[in-house]
Amino acid sequence: MSDHSPLCTGYEDTAGLSRRSFLNKLGMGLGGLALADLMNPVSAFDPTALLSSTHIAPKAKRVIFLYQSGGPSQMDLFDYKPRLNTEHGQELPDSVRQGQRLTGMSTNQSSLPLAGSPFAFRQHGESGAWLSDALPYPAQVADEICFVKSMYTEASNHGPGGTMMQTGSQIPGRPSFGSWMSYGLGSMNDNLPSYVVLKPKSGGGQPLTSRYWDAGFLPGKHNGVQFRADKDAVLYLNNPQGVSRRARHAAIETLQELHERQLAESSNPSLENHIAQYEMAFRMQASVPEVTDLSGEPQSVLDLYGPGATEAGTYAANCLLARRLAEKGVRFIQVFEKGWDAHANLPNNIRNQTRKTDQASAALIKDLKMRGMLDETLVIWGGEFGRTNYSQGKMTADNFGRDHHPRCFTMWMAGGGIKPGTSHGITDDYCYNIVQDGVHVHDLHATMMHLMGIDHERLTFKYQGRHFRLTDVHGHIVKPILA
Amino acid sequence: MDWLTFFGRFHVLALHLPIGILSLAAIAEIYYARKSEKERPDFLRAVWLWGTLSAAIAAGLGYLLSLSGGYDETTLERHLITGIATGVVGFLCWLVFGLIKVRRAGAVYTLAGLQLLLMGITGHLGGNLTHGPEYLFEHAPNPVRKLAGFGPRRIARPAVTDLNQADVFLDVAQPLLELRCTSCHNPSKTKGGLLLDSYENIMLGGDTGAAVVPGDLIASELSIRINLDPEHDDFMPSGGKIPFTEAQTRVMDWWIEIGAPAGGTIASFAPSPEVSAWIAAALDQPTPAVSLTNELGLPKLPALSRDVLMELESLGFDATPISETVTHLDIDFYRIGSETITDEHVQALLKARDHIAWLNLGNSGLTDAQLETIGQLPNLLKLDVSNNPVTDTGISALTPLPRLQTLNLHHTKITDNALPVLDQLITLEQANVWATSVTPGSAATRPYAEIATGFSVPERDGSSK
Numbered sequence: 001m002s003d004h005s006p007l008c009t010g011y012e013d014t015a016g017l018s019r020r021s022f023l024n025k026l027g028m029g030l031g032g033l034a035l036a037d038l039m040n041p042v043s044a045f046d047p048t049a050l051l052s053s054t055h056i057a058p059k060a061k062r063v064i065f066l067y068q069s070g071g072p073s074q075m076d077l078f079d080y081k082p083r084l085n086t087e088h089g090q091e092l093p094d095s096v097r098q099g100q101r102l103t104g105m106s107t108n109q110s111s112l113p114l115a116g117s118p119f120a121f122r123q124h125g126e127s128g129a130w131l132s133d134a135l136p137y138p139a140q141v142a143d144e145i146c147f148v149k150s151m152y153t154e155a156s157n158h159g160p161g162g163t164m165m166q167t168g169s170q171i172p173g174r175p176s177f178g179s180w181m182s183y184g185l186g187s188m189n190d191n192l193p194s195y196v197v198l199k200p201k202s203g204g205g206q207p208l209t210s211r212y213w214d215a216g217f218l219p220g221k222h223n224g225v226q227f228r229a230d231k232d233a234v235l236y237l238n239n240p241q242g243v244s245r246r247a248r249h250a251a252i253e254t255l256q257e258l259h260e261r262q263l264a265e266s267s268n269p270s271l272e273n274h275i276a277q278y279e280m281a282f283r284m285q286a287s288v289p290e291v292t293d294l295s296g297e298p299q300s301v302l303d304l305y306g307p308g309a310t311e312a313g314t315y316a317a318n319c320l321l322a323r324r325l326a327e328k329g330v331r332f333i334q335v336f337e338k339g340w341d342a343h344a345n346l347p348n349n350i351r352n353q354t355r356k357t358d359q360a361s362a363a364l365i366k367d368l369k370m371r372g373m374l375d376e377t378l379v380i381w382g383g384e385f386g387r388t389n390y391s392q393g394k395m396t397a398d399n400f401g402r403d404h405h406p407r408c409f410t411m412w413m414a415g416g417g418i419k420p421g422t423s424h425g426i427t428d429d430y431c432y433n434i435v436q437d438g439v440h441v442h443d444l445h446a447t448m449m450h451l452m453g454i455d456h457e458r459l460t461f462k463y464q465g466r467h468f469r470l471t472d473v474h475g476h477i478v479k480p481i482l483a
Numbered sequence: 484m485d486w487l488t489f490f491g492r493f494h495v496l497a498l499h500l501p502i503g504i505l506s507l508a509a510i511a512e513i514y515y516a517r518k519s520e521k522e523r524p525d526f527l528r529a530v531w532l533w534g535t536l537s538a539a540i541a542a543g544l545g546y547l548l549s550l551s552g553g554y555d556e557t558t559l560e561r562h563l564i565t566g567i568a569t570g571v572v573g574f575l576c577w578l579v580f581g582l583i584k585v586r587r588a589g590a591v592y593t594l595a596g597l598q599l600l601l602m603g604i605t606g607h608l609g610g611n612l613t614h615g616p617e618y619l620f621e622h623a624p625n626p627v628r629k630l631a632g633f634g635p636r637r638i639a640r641p642a643v644t645d646l647n648q649a650d651v652f653l654d655v656a657q658p659l660l661e662l663r664c665t666s667c668h669n670p671s672k673t674k675g676g677l678l679l680d681s682y683e684n685i686m687l688g689g690d691t692g693a694a695v696v697p698g699d700l701i702a703s704e705l706s707i708r709i710n711l712d713p714e715h716d717d718f719m720p721s722g723g724k725i726p727f728t729e730a731q732t733r734v735m736d737w738w739i740e741i742g743a744p745a746g747g748t749i750a751s752f753a754p755s756p757e758v759s760a761w762i763a764a765a766l767d768q769p770t771p772a773v774s775l776t777n778e779l780g781l782p783k784l785p786a787l788s789r790d791v792l793m794e795l796e797s798l799g800f801d802a803t804p805i806s807e808t809v810t811h812l813d814i815d816f817y818r819i820g821s822e823t824i825t826d827e828h829v830q831a832l833l834k835a836r837d838h839i840a841w842l843n844l845g846n847s848g849l850t851d852a853q854l855e856t857i858g859q860l861p862n863l864l865k866l867d868v869s870n871n872p873v874t875d876t877g878i879s880a881l882t883p884l885p886r887l888q889t890l891n892l893h894h895t896k897i898t899d900n901a902l903p904v905l906d907q908l909i910t911l912e913q914a915n916v917w918a919t920s921v922t923p924g925s926a927a928t929r930p931y932a933e934i935a936t937g938f939s940v941p942e943r944d945g946s947s948k
Contacts, residue, residue: 053804057778061813188801189817286819327846329801329817371869372891372915372933453806 051184054453059417059483060378061188063181063448064322065334066361068353068383069162069206070341073402074410075389075431076117076350079149080130083429084389085116092390096430103156105343105392106403112390114430115400118347127421134354137362138412143421144365144374145414146481150425150434153385153406153441158206158341161384161406164441166212168470175216175461177445178332180470181452182222183215184459189329191287193225193280196325198335201229201313205338213334217463221273221280224334227321229313233292237284245285252278291328292321304367306359316360323367326377340383343392344401365414374415378451380444382411389431408434411444417451419483439478446475451482491548497541498609504534505573505602509595512580516591528581535577538570545609554612555666556722562608569601616666632670646762647750647775652682655749655762656738659731660685663720682745697743706736730764737761750775777809779840781862781886786810787838795835798828802835811840811862816847823848829856837862845891846870851877858883867891869915875900882907893917899925902932 075081092112119132125142155161160170167174178195187194197213213224227233239248259275308314318335325333342349368374386409387402408427425437449456456475460467508530515523576594579585620631643649660679668679677689688694696702708719709732741752756776777783795802801815824847839860845867854877863884874896887908898920911931926932
């Protein structure tokens with residue numbers, strides 16, 4: 001690895017030569033090109049991307065991240081722990097907890113009774129993956145999936161946990177992973193944003209705030225763009241009443257002329273962002289209605305995703321939309337789902353949540369596979385942390401709750417360079433601690449970037465005097481799960 | 484342990500003190516041997532003591548240095564013994580000349596001479612330890628080399644800059660043998676009756692038989708020995724000397740497998756990318772620049788000119804080199820609304836003809852006629868023409884593609900008649916023919932053809948309580 005190109009930096013370091021002006025220099029012939037080349041050796045061909053190519057040949061061209069906000073219970077879905085059933089109601093042994101901190105919600109409980117899963121587990125597919133009966137649909141695609149059962153994080157509450165998962169830091173303000181991808185790789189389709197966010201229209205649960213898909217200190221054009229479950233999928237995109245598309249176009253052109261006159265005087269990257277956003281918005285006036293219009297989808301596909309597929313803003317509709325966006329070349333698509341935070345009424349919560357989500361999650365994998373896209377699409381499913389093996393609050397014969405548990409949880413991945421039909425990492429019999437092959441959130445990020453062809457140590461942005469990266473000073477690629 | 488190594492390295496500094504001081508003492512003693520008692524300065528006694536003390540210090544530091552390992556054991560042992568002997572003889576000289584005041588010329592010549600001799604041997608062995616046995620005579624005239632037991636000097640090979648042009652024996656096999664084998668298998672040692680210092684001698688073999696049987700690893704004693712478990716008695720190099728790295732072992736085996744040639748460029752033996760990587764690793768060359776093919780198995784190409792890339796971008800293609808080391812392109816085309824790909828677009832692709840490896844023209848409105856152009860891209864590995872009105876006729880234009888591995892044809896107008904055409908693409912591994920008129924029965928006869936069958940939507944079973 002001695003032939004590293006210089007570390008990537010933000011526009012701070014391009015010595016007053018912004019990318020757009022670099023492109024303009026092309027008009028000055030080869031002399032100008034060579035000069036520009038010398039001045040900025042990492043200049044890209046793609047005006048939207050920092051890297052002129054990925055560091056290594058990518059396995060995945062795009063990511064669909066199915067974010068399950070609230071913290072799905074690993075031992076009721078994926079991580080089969082019969083011992084919790086045989087010791088159901090007994091105290092969590094101190095030898096297992098080892099004095100580890102609990103959240104403020106259960107730390108004052110006089111008793112921490114172990115709670116076995118009310119769901120039966122079975123093995124599925126040729127890979128023999130254990131799945132709870134709450135997940136009949138993912139069971140059908142178990143052989144496409146790699147279950148990572150040894151995820152862990154430090155955060156034990158939703159805000160920090162979600163921010164960690166999304167940005168690699170518990171403290172708000174860092175760029176989200178989708179923004180990093182957009183910054184590094186740019187867009188494959190200039191008519192759509194490279195990072196699109198799809199949220200559930202309704203449902204309670206933890207708030208999903210925009211810091212989860214914010215570009216932080218990266219240029220603003222790398223912000224995740226939220227598509228809303230509404231006739232205006234993207235707010236303020238459509239022309240104001242009485243303004244025709246032609247007039248709008250003319251206005252943007254004039255505005256751009258003014259901007260470029262300003263640029264000629266002083267290179268101002270934020271002005272470039274503005275121009276890029278205006279142009280993008282104009283193109284999105286046409287591309288967004290097209291991509292969000294599900295009317296062309298055959299009934300068989302709608303059936304595949306399940307009952308909610310035609311109802312905008314449901315998880316099923318969002319998964320279907322994610323596939324459509326993937327087909328259109330969107331680099332990073334994030335589907336958020338809420339409501340996994342089962343402090344009480346866990347059995348019913350799991351039933352409701354899986355009924356809302358498991359068919360569409362599995363459908364997405366099948367759909368991508370049928371279209372020959374799964375090979376190039378990395379699908380990730382998971383939340384910010386797991387849930388405790390003991391009951392939060394009172395345990396009755398058929399009801400209990402589980403508190404947050406960051407020390408182990410399960411995520412799954414499929415497609416784009418992931419070894420299918422495997423399981424990685426082992427937790428102890430109580431589903432409390434990791435026994436083998438722990439995967440930190442930083443490791444997940446490093447692996448995601450690796451699959452997208454990026455060396456996570458080399459995609460950096462200089463801000464406040466420091467070269468920042470998604471994985472901070474951490475992150476190891478999880479090689480055993482790579483195909 | 485770090486501290487020990489830290490101090491140990493001062494050996495190379497400290498060792499010069501006994502050399503200087505003891506030489507001075509010995510020469511002075513010899514000088515005054517025939518002179519009168521009065522002329523010999525008393526000061527010499529102190530010099531012998533200082534020399535002996537500095538020898539002891541150098542020996543102690545030398546021992547610490549030896550703990551860091553990596554030295555030839557036999558030489559190290561001899562260096563240790565002669566080094567200690569140098570100190571002991573120095574001490575004896577101090578006793579005999581300084582305290583007992585023996586003045587007989589014979590005794591002086593013997594003891595002081597022994598002192599100089601031991602110091603010379605110790606120094607030479609030490610030099611061999613650091614610089615290797617070849618160092619001293621490397622640039623000696625050939626008669627001197629012969630006297631010292633070395634073969635005639637070879638004309639130095641220029642440093643390898645392009646592995647493809649490097650010589651398989653002179654630049655690859657021979658340097659590796661010299662690195663790890665010829666310290667014992669040379670004319671001055673000839674361990675096991677085997678000489679590995681020249682091509683002819685390698686082919687002669689040793690006491691156990693043929694060291695190298697061209698093309699036959701199993702019969703080649705050299706390959707057998709370097710591939711043994713390092714703990715095995717017969718493992719080479721023996722005696723705990725530094726063995727070949729994995730890459731070096733594989734490269735030696737590769738040289739034997741290709742017939743143990745006495746020369747010829749690496750390129751002329753067409754190594755696989757894997758072997759190229761081993762050769763690069765074995766010779767400490769940077770890997771990317773060496774192999775003839777890149778990590779995708781495509782012939783290496785210089786990067787496409789920026790002008791062409793910019794032209795493709797301005798036409799609406801997303802065209803990116805696949806990685807830092809793969810200059811071939813990944814090209815996508817996305818359109819809005821009723822736009823379709825035009826002949827101008829497709830013709831522009833020919834400007835990047837050799838560079839296009841991954842091409843996604845799904846849902847672009849591509850026609851049969853345009854597929855004929857696509858059939859001219861020799862390095863195409865992955866092609867997506869799904870969701871386009873292309874037919875069997877168009878597909879038949881793809882048969883010249885020599886490397887196509889993945890072909891996405893779902894939602895096209897192809898029929899069973901496309902399958903015999905696809906059969907001609909012998910490199911094809913995967914063809915998605917879902918949602919076409921290809922019948923499942925016909926697809927089932929083709930190993931590459933995939934028809935997705937994911938549309939059964941079972942009811943949620945009631946087993947979850």
